[in-house]
Amino acid sequence: MSDQHTASRPSTAEELRHQLADRLLADGKIRTSAVEAAMRTVPRELFVPGVPLTTAYADDIVSIKTDEAGTSISAASQPRIVAMMLEQLKVEPGHRVLELGAGTGYNAALLAHLTGPAGRVVTIDVDDDLVRGARANLAQAGVTGVDVVLGDGRLGHPSEAPFDRITATVGAFEVPRAWLDQLNPAGRLLVPVRLAGAVSRTVPFVSDGHGGWVGDGSEMAGFMPLRDPGTTPAASSAIDLTGTGAATLQPNRDNLHATDPAALTGVLNTRHTTVPTGVFVGRQESFEQLYLWLACRLANPPMWLRSSKDAVPGLPAQTMATAAGGSLAHLGYHLTEDGGDRFELDFHGYGPGGADLAAQLAAEAALWDHRFRNHPATIAIPAMVPTADPDRGRFVLARPTTPMTVTWNTEDHR
Structure with missing residues (x-):
């Protein structure tokens, strides 16, 4: 008892x-x-x-x-x-x-x-x-x-x-x-x-x-943004990609120039193209270094795409995506057929230019995998801003007063 x-x-x-x-x-x-x-x-x-108490000690935000x-x-x-x-x-x-x-x-x-x-x-x-x-x-x-x-x-x-x-x-x-x-x-x-x-x-x-x-x-982590005294964060500008609210894209301020809500509404209801990358990851491996690479390489950097269960076949509950005009492409993956415990990454494109956009992203993933994946990236605020050299893995992120650099530490930058 x-x-x-x-x-x-x-x-x-x-x-x-x-x-x-x-x-x-x-x-x-x-x-x-x-x-x-x-x-x-x-x-x-x-x-x-x-x-x-269980909420206070859950590994989650409150x-x-x-x-x-x-x-x-x-x-x-x-x-x-x-x-x-x-x-x-x-x-x-x-x-x-x-x-x-x-x-x-x-x-x-x-x-x-x-x-x-x-x-x-x-x-x-x-x-x-x-x-x-x-x-x-x-x-x-x-x-x-x-x-x-x-x-x-x-x-x-x-x-x-x-x-x-x-x-x-x-x-x-x-x-x-x-x-x-x-x-x-x-x-x-x-x-x-x-x-x-x-x-x-x-x-x-x-x-x-x-x-x-x-x-x-x-390390990868996101926080609520720094804001001015007496203000609240701007209202969400999530874009409904299905017309039902089952899948949404969340643009940030630096996405707005190339992300058209009207053109993207319902885009996931269109036919799509899947482009394999030839890039493989383990079951527990994070995609964060690829996200960082795409953030530096893309004119319209990655945004979070979130969806409810079974919103679109094959669509992860949360993944990164980019858009161009009325087209969208997002990262996906599938289990390999060799019996191993690994996945191949692929990109899914939707809309009139979705196939080309997915192919562009697949090429970027392959480039990262071939030349930069096994090298760490260093983020810095230099006193003297160097010249960007994207093909060799050095990027300059413009900011009003304190520009930052992201540099993949390959043999080119040692």
Whole structure:
């Protein structure tokens, strides 16, 4: 009786916290004992009050604020992304840390655990209600050494600069100059950068020793965009590709010049062409490096295409796509017939120019596979912007004040 009762009782917050940490450790998102201790110690449930414990400790986002249409405009990030970014940031005891995007205060609490009593954390948010909520959550959790500030995160916090670590929990199309200026020369700046279209990566920038900043690796992750005080994100501009809402394309600002909603509405109802690529991937292999390549190569960079189950035969629930006029092509894959555990990538084209668009994308995938797939790509903010050389894997991403480069480190660029 006693054993049955124990087996059926709800898990406690502490048990769920350890179970979550165990999963993140097994998945490789937690890599150091310091981040592991923080994730096992800080009570996430106190930062998302009002939700069930199982929701608080699920490996998923928890929305904490919506706009008038019910669209989430602030959320507690997915724990695996939180852990991944803490590992990228490499916080040490005694560090002074600036966080852009306070949200619930949970990440600031983790940062405070990592910096220890000799450190200091300042976290900034643009919304007064979020600032008040983060302060209350931190107080409830008994966290000290954190100052929650109301302000425009783009400006940083100059009164307490320089910082040893600066981290943004909001997406940025351009890295604000203020963040770079307020970083200790030996410091580390972690930013979720939207590079082109929907392709976004968290990049830890460090000094290159020549007045610029270079990424120490990068990971795929997307965040709600940095926004001005007193504003909310623009309403969704998703394009209905079937006429029923079963499949939608989400253009970004840099897609709008080449993405015509009227021409694309219902395009997935047209006949389509499938173009194989000759590029093979393992069952658990990510497509993120191919996404990055296409983001740099395409005039209309990749966008997220999302669909409900069985919306269109063979269409993945989520994939990348691009458009040209009234035509669209998206990435797909099929299991090989050799009995192995691998897939061949292909592109599916729709609309009058869909076959040509799919063929163009297949050629790009084959080029990436042949010349660049086995070489890492470095994202940088150089002091002197080099000349782009796309055929050799060097790209310059235009920005108003801080252009970035993406360079595949082949023999050409060593």
